[in-house]
Amino acid sequence: MKILMVSEDLPAESMGGLARHVLALSRALVAAGHQVDLMGNDDVPISAASDECDVDGNFIPALHGQFQGWKELSLGCFVPFKRSVIASRFAAAILRRAGSYDVIHYHGHLANIAYFIPGHINFIQTRHDQGSDCLIHTRFTRGQICRATDPRVCAQCRTEQPNQLQRMMSASAVRQFRAQVAAGFKRHKTVFVSDFLRRNVVRSFGPGPWGVTVHNFIDQNHLQATRKATVKNTTDMFASDGPLQVFIAAKLYPAKGVAQFLETLTSSQHQRLHIRVAGDGPDQDVLRERFPQVDFLGWCSGTESLKLAAAAQVIVVPSICEEACASTIIEALLLGKTVFTLNLGGTPELQIYESAPMQLRLYPNMTALVGGLMTFQRHPDFVVSPHSSAGSTEAAGCLL
Structure with a gap:
């Protein structure tokens, strides 16, 4: 098949999990015999992404x-039609080229894009975030998880104390967006990277045939090659009484919990741990100053992050927001690592990738997580068998 993979997150100088997922899936589809081209943004030159965007196909900078911003923060409200205009532009760019492809697969943040794609186009979108009903995509505001469904509440994400007009404008924008999302989901195939995301849609839209759940695609061959290359250097580490080697891969802003x-x-x-953190973000400089004993490595490529994870004794994923499907967790489990994280969002679903009970350790709060980490008894990595639903040819094929 000839496939067009579309994401506004590509290219980027420091690619996040969504972009890496798109590239891993694209390479798997190429390996399975398909022809894959990428469509991405025209804000960043493809050369800025080094060779990470190389999938043996064409790159189309059209988004x-x-x-x-449409002055939303200045106005203190979400603006009606903003997301309709942007999504319709994306759709127009896709439709100009759709005739050359058997399937279009969108991975991005504009859940209403399917509304602007005619029904005869073989269009699929994968939902990676909570942006199906939340206009900031995270359902995390003022340091707290948001589970509100009333559109009138949403103005609080654009101003501290919204007035009646701001509430009315924001509610109108949210209702318009959600109506387009619902119509688009009914018209085209939708994949959610966790059942948690699908349940969120049901919570806001009501019961319906909204889509199917397929967890993030993981390149298991690359993962196991990295593991084998690292295991010789880590064999003696588990018998050591030195600091526990901890690895975190996260964007450095409040929701990620670092x-x-x-x-x-x-x-x-802190003295009993050697913590390495891969990731950049607005909190990076402040955290480096506050915690000089922690190794803040800045943004790392996917390959570099895997090597760091493979060399660690435990992985901590400290997100205090509801993660949809953290690839970092799946990768860590398939590397045989013990993972410490909070019992939130789609994370509990990832227990299916455990090689043994308690490999994925879920905690109700950060204090309990730290307590569990400090009482952890070191042991060699778990023995891992290939998992049929994470990175197999069948898993890639079911997304077409």
Whole structure:
């Protein structure tokens, strides 16, 4: 098949999990005999992404406008039609080329894009975030998880104390967006990367044939090659009484919980851990200054992050938001690592990738997580068998 993979997250100088998922899936589809081209943004030159965007196909820089704010923060409300305009532009760029492909597969943040794609086009979108009903995509605001469904509440994400007009404008924008999303989901195939995301849609839209659940695609061959290359260097580490080797891969902003995790550790607990953090973000400089004993490595490529994970004794995923499907967790489990994280969002679903009970350790809060980490008894990595639903040819094929 001739496939067009579309994502406004590509290319980027520091690619996140969604973009890496798109590239891993694209390479798997190429390996399965399909022809794959990429469509992405025209804001960043493809050369800025080094060789990470190389999938043996063409790259089409045709998406733009996703970073335009429309003065929403200044106005203190979500603006009706903003997301309709941007999604319709994306759809127009796709439709100009749709005739050359057997299937279009969109991985992005504009859940209403399917509304603007005619029904005769073989169009699939994969939903990676909570943006099917939340206009900031995260359902995390003011340091708290948001589970509200009333559109009138949404103005609080654009101003501290919204007035009646701001509430009315925001509610109108949210209702318009959700109506387009619902219509698009009914018209075209939709994949959710966790059942948690599908349940969120049911919570806001009511029961319906909204889509199917397929967890994030993982390149298991690359994963196991990385593991084998690292295992010789880590064999003696588990018998060591030195600091516990901890790895975190996360964007450095409040929702990802890195600051809260480090703040929860006492000074003596910090001394018992050697923590490496891969990731950049707005909190990076502040965290480096506050926690000089922690190795903040900045943004790392997917390959570099895997090597760091393989060399660690445990992986911590400290997100205090509801993660949809953290690829970091699946990768860590398939590397045989013990993972410490909070019992939120789609994370409990990932227990199916455990090689043994308690490999994925879920905690109700950060204090409990830190307590579990400090009482962890070191042991060699778990023995891992290939998993049929994470990175297999069948898993890639079911997304077409």
